[in-house]
Amino acid sequence: MIHVQHLTKRYEDLQRGRFTAVDGVSFTARQGEIFGLLGPNGAGKTTVLRILSTVLEPSEGIVTVAGYDVVRDSAEVRRNIGFVSNNTAIYDRMTAWEMVEYFGRLHGMHRDELLMRMERLFEQLRMNDFRDVPGGKMSTGMKQKVSIARAMIHDPPVLIFDEATLGLDVLVARNLLGVIRSLRDAGKCLIFSTHIMSEVERLCDKIAIMYRGKILDTGSLEELRQRHREDDFEELFFGLLSQHEREHGRPSEALVDRGEGDVLA
Numbered sequence: 001m002i003h004v005q006h007l008t009k010r011y012e013d014l015q016r017g018r019f020t021a022v023d024g025v026s027f028t029a030r031q032g033e034i035f036g037l038l039g040p041n042g043a044g045k046t047t048v049l050r051i052l053s054t055v056l057e058p059s060e061g062i063v064t065v066a067g068y069d070v071v072r073d074s075a076e077v078r079r080n081i082g083f084v085s086n087n088t089a090i091y092d093r094m095t096a097w098e099m100v101e102y103f104g105r106l107h108g109m110h111r112d113e114l115l116m117r118m119e120r121l122f123e124q125l126r127m128n129d130f131r132d133v134p135g136g137k138m139s140t141g142m143k144q145k146v147s148i149a150r151a152m153i154h155d156p157p158v159l160i161f162d163e164a165t166l167g168l169d170v171l172v173a174r175n176l177l178g179v180i181r182s183l184r185d186a187g188k189c190l191i192f193s194t195h196i197m198s199e200v201e202r203l204c205d206k207i208a209i210m211y212r213g214k215i216l217d218t219g220s221l222e223e224l225r226q227r228h229r230e231d232d233f234e235e236l237f238f239g240l241l242s243q244h245e246r247e248h249g250r251p252s253e254a255l256v257d258r259g260e261g262d263v264l265a
């Protein structure tokens with residue numbers, strides 16, 4: 001469903017000059033699968049997801065979503081994906097129902113089809129209790145559900161969650177992970193990016209560990225554990241990052257010195 005081959009993205013940065021944020025990344029994510037992108041802040045996860053959702057163009061490499069090329073067929077790609085982040089704008093004065101309806105119209109959905117889809121979605125995400133609550137009066141959990149409903153209104157086969165649990169309390173985050181699992185069971189292809197190891201361990205069928213623009217390894221949790229002969233996922237993760245630092249001439253303490261200790265969160 002998603003094929004990423006030798007993807008590289010360079011930014012022209014005023015301070016750093018030409019900076020490679022994503023460096024030769026390849027992976028495949030399939031239908032009915034939750035694919036986790038795990039990495040500390042700055043690893044390049046958001047850049048990859050922005051390319052998948054056609055907001056940015058690759059510098060090199062080929063990326064296809066549902067068979068469509070993100071550069072050549074960007075409109076088709078957008079029809080096939082929904083994007084959920086932790087900072088989606090929710091309009092204070094629009095109700096949950098109005099917001100989701102508005103996004104359905106933006107996707108050009110016909111009225112009857114839109115209403116049917118909305119009824120199903122509000123039921124599925126348990127949003128009927130707050131159908132008529134305006135954004136300004138919603139809890140964080142309600143807002144997050146509206147963001148998901150908005151991303152799913154056109155029933156895309158691919159859903160992308162970028163650090164979607166950031167800032168949510170444990171209960172809301174737990175509910176969100178439940179929703180993501182049920183979408184997987186309904187056959188969607190899900191990409192879930194996070195810096196939180198436990199979420200990836202509990203949720204993802206396949207994991208790509210990303211650091212400094214590269215994928216250091218990829219596989220199911222079990223495959224990764226066996227390959228690295230390490231049952232403790234946290235040890236495995238830091239082991240891979242430290243090995244990368246050693247091979248690239250940096251001391252492993254740099255992980256902590258650079259303030260990247262928060263990958264432990």
Ligand SMILES: Nc1ncnc2c1ncn2[C@@H]1O[C@H](COP(=O)(O)OP(=O)(O)OP(=O)(O)O)[C@@H](O)[C@H]1O
Pocket residue numbers: 011012013019021039040041042043044045046047048163
């Ligand atoms: N528009 C830009 N111009 C220059 N550099 C950028 C730009 N956007 C991102 N970067 C840099 O690219 C690198 C990767 O950033 P990216 O946001 O993709 O990482 P991330 O893994 O999603 O981390 P985070 O969770 O902090 O967003 C970082 O060093 C970041 O500073």
